[in-house]
Structure formats: C-alpha cells, structure tokens
Amino acid sequence: MADAPLLVVHQLKRSVGGRTLWSNISFEVFPGEIWFLRGPSGVGKTLLLRAVACLDPLEAGWLKLSGQSPSEVGIPCWRAQVMYVHQSRVNFKGTPQEFFTLAQSFAAQKGRPRGDLAQLVADLGLDAGVLQQQWSELSGGQAQRVALAVSLALQPKLLLLDEPTSACDTEAALKVEAVLKRCSAAVLWVTHDPQQPLRVGGRLLELPEGNASSIHPQQQQQQQQQPGLSEQSAASQADGSAHGKDTVTPQGSSSSSRRVDLAAASAAGQGESGPTA
Numbered sequence: 493m494a495d496a497p498l499l500v501v502h503q504l505k506r507s508v509g510g511r512t513l514w515s516n517i518s519f520e521v522f523p524g525e526i527w528f529l530r531g532p533s534g535v536g537k538t539l540l541l542r543a544v545a546c547l548d549p550l551e552a553g554w555l556k557l558s559g560q561s562p563s564e565v566g567i568p569c570w571r572a573q574v575m576y577v578h579q580s581r582v583n584f585k586g587t588p589q590e591f592f593t594l595a596q597s598f599a600a601q602k603g604r605p606r607g608d609l610a611q612l613v614a615d616l617g618l619d620a621g622v623l624q625q626q627w628s629e630l631s632g633g634q635a636q637r638v639a640l641a642v643s644l645a646l647q648p649k650l651l652l653l654d655e656p657t658s659a660c661d662t663e664a665a666l667k668v669e670a671v672l673k674r675c676s677a678a679v680l681w682v683t684h685d686p687q688q689p690l691r692v693g694g695r696l697l698e699l700p701e702g703n704a705s706s707i708h709p710q711q712q713q714q715q716q717q718q719p720g721l722s723e724q725s726a727a728s729q730a731d732g733s734a735h736g737k738d739t740v741t742p743q744g745s746s747s748s749s750r751r752v753d754l755a756a757a758s759a760a761g762q763g764e765s766g767p768t769a
C-alpha cells in the first residue's frame with residue numbers, strides 16, 4: 493500500500509503590507525522525502541516555512557500532519573514533530589547541551605524518540621566540546637551545525653531548514669548534506685545553492701517572484717503524465733537554467749514520482765532516473 497502523505501499543504505496564502513507574496517500554495521510531503529524550496533531573496537521562503545511550522549497564523553488554506561490539523565494535534569505537539577531550524581543563531585543563554593536538555597523537558601517532547609546528539613555532532617564534523625560552549629561563542633558555521641544536530645536529535649517527523657549551510661564552508665556543507673540524506677525525517681530545505689539539490693536529490697518547490705499563485709495543479713498533472721518532464725524541469729531549475737511557472741513541480745503526490753534522484757538524473761543527462769527511496 494502506498495504511503496499516506498506526512499504533510500499536506502493546501503492553498504496557503506501570505507501577504508505582507510498589503511502585498512500578496514504567495515497564494516494557492518499546495519503540495520504534499522511524504523515520509524522521508526527531501527524537498528528543496530527555492531526562489532529569489534524576499535519571495536517568502538522563510539514565511540512559508542514559518543507557516544508550516546505554525547509559527548505564524550495562516551491567512552488562507554490549511555495544513556495537515558499525518559491527516560490531522562494543527563488544532564487536532566495541538567500546537568506544541570505539532571512543533572515537536574515539525575521542527576523549524578532558523579537561519580539565524582539560536583537565541584539562548586547557555587550551551588547547546590543545556591538547550592537540548594531543556595527541549596527534552598517540554599511536555600510535547602515527553603515519550604518521543606531521541607537521536608544520539610554526540611554522534612550527530614561528530615557526523616557534522618564538529619568536536620564534542622561544542623556542546624559545552626556558550627551558543628554565543630560558537631562560530632556561525634559551528635552554531636548552524638550544532639542547531640541542526642540538536643534538531644535532528646529531537647527526531648522530528650519533518651525538518652524545516654532555512655539555508656542550513658549558508659555559514660558553512662564546502663567541507664562542512666557536504667557533511668550536512670550527507671547527514672540529511674540519511675536522516676529519517678522528511679525535510680523541507682531552503683537553499684540558494686543551485687548545486688545542492690543535484691548533490692542531495694529530492695524534489696523542488698520553486699517560489700517565483702511576484703505572486704506564486706502561478707503554481708497550478710493542472711500543470712503538475714500534465715507534467716506527471718509525461719514521464720521525466722517534471723524531473724527534468726526540476727533538474728534544469730536546480731542547474732539555474734530554467735525559471736518560471738512552466739517548470740514548477742510542487743505537487744508530487746503520486747507515489748511513482750515522489751522521490752527523484754536529481755544527481756543521477758543530471759549525470760545521466762536525462763530527466764527520469766527512478767525513485768531512490
């Protein structure tokens with residue numbers, strides 16, 4: 493039996509200062525999938541992550557996690573399962589270890605599974621000592637990876653990552669990518685690096701400049717009827733060579749097109765390479 497979607501995003505809308513940033517945003521994320529969220533600076537990627545994390549109220553549309561709305565799940569439990577990792581440094585007076593201990597004490601975290609924080613820190617290329625340093629003393633790249641390690645150790649079902657490698661050097665970024673590739677959570681990942689989706693594999697959600705209501709379900713259906721087209725479009729977008737509504741592939745709800753290995757597709761010089769998970 494095909495998996496049910498983990499997250500359903502239905503016709504979300506967001507305006508700021510009377511200007512609609514995006515509307516009619518609909519897509520589904522299945523367990524374990526990686527989605528890259530791309531678009532020009534200021535288009536509203538962070539605000540979309542915040543909406544999915546239930547950090548901002550929804551202007552229109554609805555969300556469901558494993559078939560339940562935020563009010564059914566309860567906002568603290570939603571946020572325990574749908575974890576947003578900020579672009580900016582964690583604002584916490586204390587060490588990452590203290591932060592992790594505090595987070596585990598929250599009622600919504602009780603009884604939930606835990607990952608091995610020390611191992612995650614090592615896998616991300618950091619010394620174990622960073623867990624005992626003050627957040628404020630960590631470098632930007634260290635702070636970014638430690639925040640990711642803590643979030644992964646809390647084992648959310650969905651990770652919302654806002655440019656998680658923006659402060660990392662190439663070596664550190666590759667380590668982050670490797671860890672995220674094998675994590676069990678689904679990931680919605682904002683990136684400005686056109687090569688990152690090609691290296692990691694996954695699906696693309698492109699927010700075009702202006703009003704992202706140009707994401708039409710009908711176009712997505714047409715793309716899915718032509719094997720390889722949506723994947724090819726995604727690969728060319730990831731390469732920075734195509735833009736615009738014709739190449740948007742946000743609604744990958746059919747199981748056959750769910751997980752696309754963009755790296756393999758690119759290497760093979762063709763669109764479809766089959767599922768990787």
Ligand SMILES: Nc1ncnc2c1ncn2[C@@H]1O[C@H](COP(=O)(O)OP(=O)(O)OP(=O)(O)O)[C@@H](O)[C@H]1O
Nearest residue numbers: 508509513531532533534535536537538539540579
């Ligand atoms: N709390 C807020 N109140 C009013 N406007 C906001 C608020 N937060 C963001 N904005 C505006 O909404 C727009 C989208 O912001 P957002 O941070 O989501 O963009 P982004 O696509 O993530 O950009 P970047 O790639 O530069 O991080 C911007 O014009 C920003 O100035």
